[in-house]
Amino acid sequence: MDFMEQAPIPTPFGVGRVNCYLFPENDLTVLDPGPATKEAYEELGRSLDRIGCSIDDIDRVLITHPHIDHFGLAGRIVEESGARVFAHKDAADRLSDPIGYFAQEQEYFRPFLLSMGMPADTVDTVLELPEPYVDYQKPVTVTHELTDGDSIDVGVDLECISTPGHAPGSLCFLATSEDAMFTGDHVLSDITPNPLLTLAPDSDTRTRSLPTYLESLRYVLEISATVGYGGHGDQIPTLHDRVQETIAHHQERKERIADLVAESQPTTAYQIMKEMFPDLPATEMFPGMSEVIGHLDLLEDENRVVISEVDDVTRYELDTQQRR
Structure with a gap:
């Protein structure tokens, strides 16, 4: 599409590359820059170079949701460019202190997993395993907290669509003039996102992630957009069909x-x-x-x-x- 460039950024995770989207008009905007790794930083730099830009030129970073394969590099970008950071208000606290938030999750989910029948030694192993992943993210301050219906001019108007479920604070960005939606991990072309359990925003209880996710999928069906651009994988040529397939998968x-x-x-x-x-x-x-x-x-x-x-x-x- 003429108004943006797609940059597949490597990640150290099984999901593979994350799709970063570059909007060079009306000041340079980067959507989901990837994790905080040397490889991601270098690939982002090469992608920007192809459109005649550099990391120093970035004015805005948009974050679809607070998972490290999507936002981890944002902190370094801000340090080098002074970029503004846009994310949903429910993601702001998680982005500003991801390590502290991880510790809160460990504290909450240890007794919870025990109550779900998981043996104690397995609980300890499961909750300790993600700790190495904290190296792939840096804290970043959200300068512009977004909510459903907000709009950002990145050369085209992007309307914010609140889609919690896969993660609290999940946002899709609707480019109405292009009949397209940037879906983050809310809708993907060839895999079904897992609505992970996490702590609910402003609460000390867990999310009911899957019921919330399905509600957000049905919300997308009410919005006019044909093409989807997901956080991983290929372009989604018929967005509503893919949403219906995802709903059907969960019903089955x-x-x-x-x-x-x-x-x-x-x-x-x-x-x-x-x-x-x-x-x-x-x-x-x-x-x-x-x-x-x-x-x-x-x-x-x-x-x-x-x-x-x-x-x-x-x-x-x-x-x-x-x-x-």
């Missing part, structure tokens, strides 16, 4: 988990995760638990499960009055 997964509850009830979220993903490495167990608990939240919202607590562990059974 919900019914699979309902069947697993029926087969071994009463059961725990951890037991269901082990049934669904028997060979899951410890590095992936937190996303796996997020997946299972999110779908159990959906079943709870539909009054299809009975939840009890035995010896401080939460157990699930299907409600025979509501079973479908």
